[in-house]
Amino acid sequence: MKLENKIALVTGSSSGIGRGIAVAFAKEGADVIVNYNSRKDEAEEVVKKIRDIGRKSIAVKANTGSVKEIEEMFKVIKNEFNGLDILVNNAGISEYHVMDEMNEEIWERTLSINLKGPFFCCKFAYKEMEKRGSGKIVNIASCGGIRGFRNLPHYCASKGGLIALTKQLAGEFGKFRINVNCIGPGAIVTERSEDYWSSEGTRKVWEKVIPLGRIGLVDEIIGGVVYLSSSDSDYVTGQTFFIDGGWTSQANWPGANLL
Numbered sequence: 589m590k591l592e593n594k595i596a597l598v599t600g601s602s603s604g605i606g607r608g609i610a611v612a613f614a615k616e617g618a619d620v621i622v623n624y625n626s627r628k629d630e631a632e633e634v635v636k637k638i639r640d641i642g643r644k645s646i647a648v649k650a651n652t653g654s655v656k657e658i659e660e661m662f663k664v665i666k667n668e669f670n671g672l673d674i675l676v677n678n679a680g681i682s683e684y685h686v687m688d689e690m691n692e693e694i695w696e697r698t699l700s701i702n703l704k705g706p707f708f709c710c711k712f713a714y715k716e717m718e719k720r721g722s723g724k725i726v727n728i729a730s731c732g733g734i735r736g737f738r739n740l741p742h743y744c745a746s747k748g749g750l751i752a753l754t755k756q757l758a759g760e761f762g763k764f765r766i767n768v769n770c771i772g773p774g775a776i777v778t779e780r781s782e783d784y785w786s787s788e789g790t791r792k793v794w795e796k797v798i799p800l801g802r803i804g805l806v807d808e809i810i811g812g813v814v815y816l817s818s819s820d821s822d823y824v825t826g827q828t829f830f831i832d833g834g835w836t837s838q839a840n841w842p843g844a845n846l847l
């Protein structure tokens with residue numbers, strides 16, 4: 589097992605990619621803090637799955653767009669687990685808005701959850717990791733962090749910021765043996781996006797622009813996250829790894845105009 593007896597926090601792990609990561613971490617031997625904002629029942633189901641695997645787990649409600657709530661979450665982690673080895677900043681939102689609809693509230697909500705929250709989680713996490721002499725931080729960005737997506741200026745800016753933040757923090761935290769890396773998922777099916785992907789027309793368009801010819805699965809993101817959270821990646825920091833079926837490798841980026 590790659591994460592035996594490690595303690596991991598996965599933000600936004602009541603569903604989708606975060607849930608997949610949380611359960612995979614438990615299978616690799618880690619105890620996992622399941623963070624959620626609104627879906628308590630789903631978070632408790634993830635906790636149950638992790639306990640059934642034989643690892644310790646609790647669900648902690650915290651809106652990661654709020655520094656105060658993040659701070660409270662870290663107090664709970666300190667009391668219940670007495671430390672942290674791995675942080676995955678996965679919680680994120682993507683709300684599509686045409687330019688004329690965009691306003692300050694939408695902008696601030698997205699930037700708070702997708703960029704400010706990850707920074708403050710890193711700030712609180714590194715104090716715990718420093719005490720343990722090492723740590724791993726994995727930020728979940730997006731292809732939108734290096735390419736434009738129509739109707740998502742706030743999302744693209746937040747994910748581009750997260751990629752830049754990853755590089756900055758790699759420099760800050762290297763001396764503490766804390767690695768900071770980033771995963772950029774491509775188009776991944778989760779239950780929330782299932783309807784969108786199940787439309788044959790939509791799927792066909794995407795299949796044309798992704799070199800590997802298909803949408804990705806949550807399970808296909810997990811291997812990269814486990815690698816960046818384990819000792820296998822001890823000499824890797826400040827990097828962004830795109831798991832996207834080759835989508836971002838294409839120069840003409842046809843996907844941007846198809847969304």
Ligand SMILES: NC(=O)c1ccc[n+]([C@@H]2O[C@H](COP(=O)([O-])OP(=O)(O)OC[C@H]3O[C@@H](n4cnc5c(N)ncnc54)[C@H](OP(=O)(O)O)[C@@H]3O)[C@@H](O)[C@H]2O)c1
Pocket residue numbers: 599600601602603604605606623624625626627628650651652653678679680681682701728729730731772773774775776777778779780781
């Ligand atoms: N799926 C894709 O195709 C794709 C592609 C590129 C990047 N990503 C990124 O991957 C990450 C996960 O995406 P997903 O598709 O798995 O999304 P999802 O299914 O919508 O899940 C989002 C998770 O984040 C949590 N969350 C949302 N706002 C939160 C907040 N303010 N505080 C704490 N938790 C919050 C949700 O918890 P509650 O519902 O309990 O609040 C949920 O557990 C995101 O950062 C997203 O940008 C996804």
